[in-house]
Amino acid sequence: MSNTKFFKAIYIPDTPFQDEKLKPKKAKKYNFKLDESERLANTLFRFVYSLNGEQILCFYIVDDWKGPYRYLFVEYNELYDKFTAQFGVEGVQGGYWEFGMDTYLDDYSPEVVFEKLNNAVNSGYDEDTPSPICHIYGQGMWHGDAFIVGNRTALEEMRSAIDTALKYGEIRTTLFPSDDEGYDLFISCVNDGFNWDLVDMPYHDPNYFDIPKVPIKAFKRYKLRD
Structure with a gap:
C-alpha cells in the first residue's frame, strides 16, 4: 500500500497538447517544472511535474484524438489545487471539470495503468448499459x-x-x-x-x-x- 497513489480526473478538452506536452493557460503563473515525460501508449502519456522540490504525477489519456474527450488523472497530494488551477477556472468553458472517475494506482506498468484509466474513462459510455439509477x-x-x-x-x-x-x-x-x-x-x-x-x-x-x-x-x- 506504500506505493499506492490516489488520482482525480479533470476534463481538459480545450488545453493545447503540442509536441507531446500540455500547455495550460495559466502555466506561467504557477511555474510548474516538467521533470519527466513518457508516452505509455498511443493515447496515454505519463508526466511528473515539480514545484519547490515537491512532485506530482499525472496521466493524460485521450479517448479519441479526433474527439473532445481528453482527461488528466492527477495525483491527489499537496500540490493538487495549485496544479489543477493552471487549467483555468473549474467548471467554466476553457477551464476544467473534475469528473467522478477517482482511481487508485499501485501498479505503474504501462499495461495496468492503461487498463485502469481506460476503464474509468469508458465506464459510463456503453450505450447498451442502463444508467445507474x-x-x-x-x-x-x-x-x-x-x-x-x-x-x-x-x-x-x-x-x-x-x-x-x-x-x-x-x-x-x-x-x-x-x-x-x-x-x-x-x-x-x-x-x-x-x-x-x-x-x-x-x-x-x-x-x-x-x-x-x-x-x-x-x-x-x-x-x-x-
Whole structure:
C-alpha cells in the first residue's frame, strides 16, 4: 500500500497538447517544472511535474484524438489545487471539470495503468448499459428503516465502490435518481477506533432532528463542505 497513489480526473478538452506536452493557460503563473515525460501508449502519456522540490504525477489519456474527450488523472497530494488551477477556472468553458472517475494506482506498468484509466474513462459510455439509477432513503429517526432501491447497474457500481473503500479507505461513485439528476455517493471505511462523535447521527425527521451535517471528519481524501 506504500506505493499506492490516489488520482482525480479533470476534463481538459480545450488545453493545447503540442509536441507531446500540455500547455495550460495559466502555466506561467504557477511555474510548474516538467521533470519527466513518457508516452505509455498511443493515447496515454505519463508526466511528473515539480514545484519547490515537491512532485506530482499525472496521466493524460485521450479517448479519441479526433474527439473532445481528453482527461488528466492527477495525483491527489499537496500540490493538487495549485496544479489543477493552471487549467483555468473549474467548471467554466476553457477551464476544467473534475469528473467522478477517482482511481487508485499501485501498479505503474504501462499495461495496468492503461487498463485502469481506460476503464474509468469508458465506464459510463456503453450505450447498451442502463444508467445507474439508485434511490437512497435514510432513517427518519431511531430504529427507522433505511432503503436502497437501485437497478442492477447501480448496485454493481455500489458494490465495486464498497470493494474499493474496503481496500483503500474511501471512494466516490456517481449514481442517478430516476429524474437523471446525477449525484456523488461518498463511501468511507473507517477504522474500529473511529470517534463517532465527530459525525452527526444520520436521522433526518425535521420534527425531531436538525438536518445532519456532512460527515467531513470521516473522509481524508475529499474536501467536503457542509
